[in-house]
Amino acid sequence: MTMAAAEQLAPQQPMVRFENVSKRYGNLVVLDDLNLEVSRGEKVAIIGPSGSGKTTVLRMLMTLERIDGGVIWVDGEPMTHMMQGGQMVPAAQKHLRRVRSKIGMVFQHFNLFPHMTALQNCIEAPITVLKMSRKEAEARATELLGMVGLADKKGHYPAQLSGGQQQRVAIARALAMRPKVMLFDEVTSALDPELVGEVLHVIRQLGAEHDLTMLMVTHQMGFAKEFADRVCFFYQGKIAEQGAPQELFGAPKNDRTKQFLRAVLESG
Amino acid sequence: MIWDWDYTFEILPVLAQAAIVTIEATAIGFVIALVLGLFLAILRMSGPKTGWCVSVFIECIRSTPLLIQIFFLYFVFPSFGITLDAFVAGVIALGLHYGCYCAEVYRAGLEGVHRGQWEACTALNLSSLTTFKNIILPQAIPPIVPVLGNYLVALFKETPLLSAIAVMEMMQTAKILGSETFRYTEPITLVGIAFLIMSLVSAALIRIVERRLNLRSAK
Numbered sequence: 001m002t003m004a005a006a007e008q009l010a011p012q013q014p015m016v017r018f019e020n021v022s023k024r025y026g027n028l029v030v031l032d033d034l035n036l037e038v039s040r041g042e043k044v045a046i047i048g049p050s051g052s053g054k055t056t057v058l059r060m061l062m063t064l065e066r067i068d069g070g071v072i073w074v075d076g077e078p079m080t081h082m083m084q085g086g087q088m089v090p091a092a093q094k095h096l097r098r099v100r101s102k103i104g105m106v107f108q109h110f111n112l113f114p115h116m117t118a119l120q121n122c123i124e125a126p127i128t129v130l131k132m133s134r135k136e137a138e139a140r141a142t143e144l145l146g147m148v149g150l151a152d153k154k155g156h157y158p159a160q161l162s163g164g165q166q167q168r169v170a171i172a173r174a175l176a177m178r179p180k181v182m183l184f185d186e187v188t189s190a191l192d193p194e195l196v197g198e199v200l201h202v203i204r205q206l207g208a209e210h211d212l213t214m215l216m217v218t219h220q221m222g223f224a225k226e227f228a229d230r231v232c233f234f235y236q237g238k239i240a241e242q243g244a245p246q247e248l249f250g251a252p253k254n255d256r257t258k259q260f261l262r263a264v265l266e267s268g
Numbered sequence: 269m270i271w272d273w274d275y276t277f278e279i280l281p282v283l284a285q286a287a288i289v290t291i292e293a294t295a296i297g298f299v300i301a302l303v304l305g306l307f308l309a310i311l312r313m314s315g316p317k318t319g320w321c322v323s324v325f326i327e328c329i330r331s332t333p334l335l336i337q338i339f340f341l342y343f344v345f346p347s348f349g350i351t352l353d354a355f356v357a358g359v360i361a362l363g364l365h366y367g368c369y370c371a372e373v374y375r376a377g378l379e380g381v382h383r384g385q386w387e388a389c390t391a392l393n394l395s396s397l398t399t400f401k402n403i404i405l406p407q408a409i410p411p412i413v414p415v416l417g418n419y420l421v422a423l424f425k426e427t428p429l430l431s432a433i434a435v436m437e438m439m440q441t442a443k444i445l446g447s448e449t450f451r452y453t454e455p456i457t458l459v460g461i462a463f464l465i466m467s468l469v470s471a472a473l474i475r476i477v478e479r480r481l482n483l484r485s486a487k
């Protein structure tokens with residue numbers, strides 16, 4: 001398949017596809033033969049008990065973890081592998097970087113660069129990776145910081161911002177790279193309860209305004225229910241149940257799902 | 269008379285000249301140590317095999333006296349066809365020796381940078397070079413400046429070892445002056461005072477740099 005053909009096929013292809021993906025740490029099987037497709041623009045919420053492999057799914061997609069089996073496809077082409085002489089071989093760094101550029105990630109603990117201001121955090125990658133001019137990068141970063149409600153905090157260092165503000169800078173920073181897919185790993189878990197709302201508000205806005213594909217691991221069941229097109233319940237490295245939020249939350253079929261949702265409800 | 273002022277003023281210009289050699293040796297030696305140390309620290313992290321080789325090399329250098337390394341470069345290298353000027357050999361030995369100490373310090377600094385920082389760089393698709401240069405190093409360096417500063421002063425205080433291969437730094441100059449006039453009191457004392465003053469001044473400078481860096485990272 002040539003590049004051009006791949007591009008043409010792309011619209012019909014899912015944006016992200018996990019094909020028989022497995023992941024082990026030593027003897028521990030963290031993901032077991034995972035198959036998951038995410039369509040363009042789809043918002044998928046990933047829920048499940050601790051240790052069920054939710055974070056691992058996102059980290060593999062962001063290439064922060066190697067996979068032990070299977071193939072991950074992004075935008076119609078294999079990411080973890082590439083074609084060489086008609087065969088699929090493990091991807092070289094260059095291939096990985098190219099495909100990875102379509103994905104952005106927001107972390108639980110923000111991971112902002114502490115020695116850079118909010119603005120600098122948002123222009124570093126556009127300038128050095130996308131080769132934007134400083135002026136263009138700053139204009140765009142300013143716009144994005146405005147979108148997340150932090151236009152007046154451009155010159156602040158992360159340590160001078162609240163957790164909620166830092167996380168919103170992190171979202172702006174990821175968006176500055178124009179990803180097609182955004183990954184959110186429990187992005188509100190490290191925040192004080194009163195700061196959760198402002199971050200969810202930004203994500204909600206993103207979902208409405210942008211044609212982004214989004215995968216989010218969350219413990220905010222209310223948010224998942226209202227925001228996601230589909231919810232996947234992970235249990236012991238497998239998708240035990242998935243479906244539209246109304247179905248999965250309203251009438252779960254799997255006993256594990258029921259158990260999990262009951263436990264979450266009880267804990268508030 | 270215990271202290272001869274005429275003699276003192278007579279030798280002062282000669283010693284000042286020698287002080288410049290000492291400062292040059294310190295400055296060049298420390299720059300070599302800083303660059304080599306960083307290089308070794310990176311090599312050490314780059315893979316298990318290279319890492320092991322680098323560790324062994326560092327251990328060998330750190331476990332042998334600087335004086336032996338100076339002699340090795342000056343007296344033994346010529347038999348491999350590499351003949352070095354005394355000053356060059358001495359400065360390289362200083363840089364090499366302290367580079368191995370600096371490598372350990374850099375390593376601690378680099379390991380102190382949170383893993384999440386590397387991951388954020390991957391997620392933003394930064395190149396390895398940009399990641400290292402713009403994100404990791406600027407966070408790894410400020411905490412280790414005090415330790416690197418201590419090594420600068422330590423290296424400075426070891427420059428008299430270069431007198432062993434007749435580099436005309438302060439110690440060697442004082443020795444020669446003493447042997448010419450049979451008066452050691454003035455030259456040796458003056459050299460001691462010069463070391464004392466320069467050590468104190470550089471320690472103060474390092475503290476200023478440190479405070480600047482702390483201020484900046486606390487912003």
Ligand SMILES: Nc1ncnc2c1ncn2[C@@H]1O[C@H](COP(=O)(O)OP(=O)(O)OP(=O)(O)O)[C@@H](O)[C@H]1O
Pocket residue numbers: 025028030048049050051052053054055056057
């Ligand atoms: N680097 C690692 N080395 C060894 N085991 C790991 C590593 N990372 C994750 N694991 C294990 O893999 C399993 C899945 O981890 P993962 O972080 O994906 O879970 P999770 O669903 O995100 O859980 P949580 O809700 O607590 O964040 C866990 O059992 C975890 O202990």
Ligand SMILES: [Mg+2]
Pocket residue numbers: 054055056186
């Ligand atoms: Mg997790």
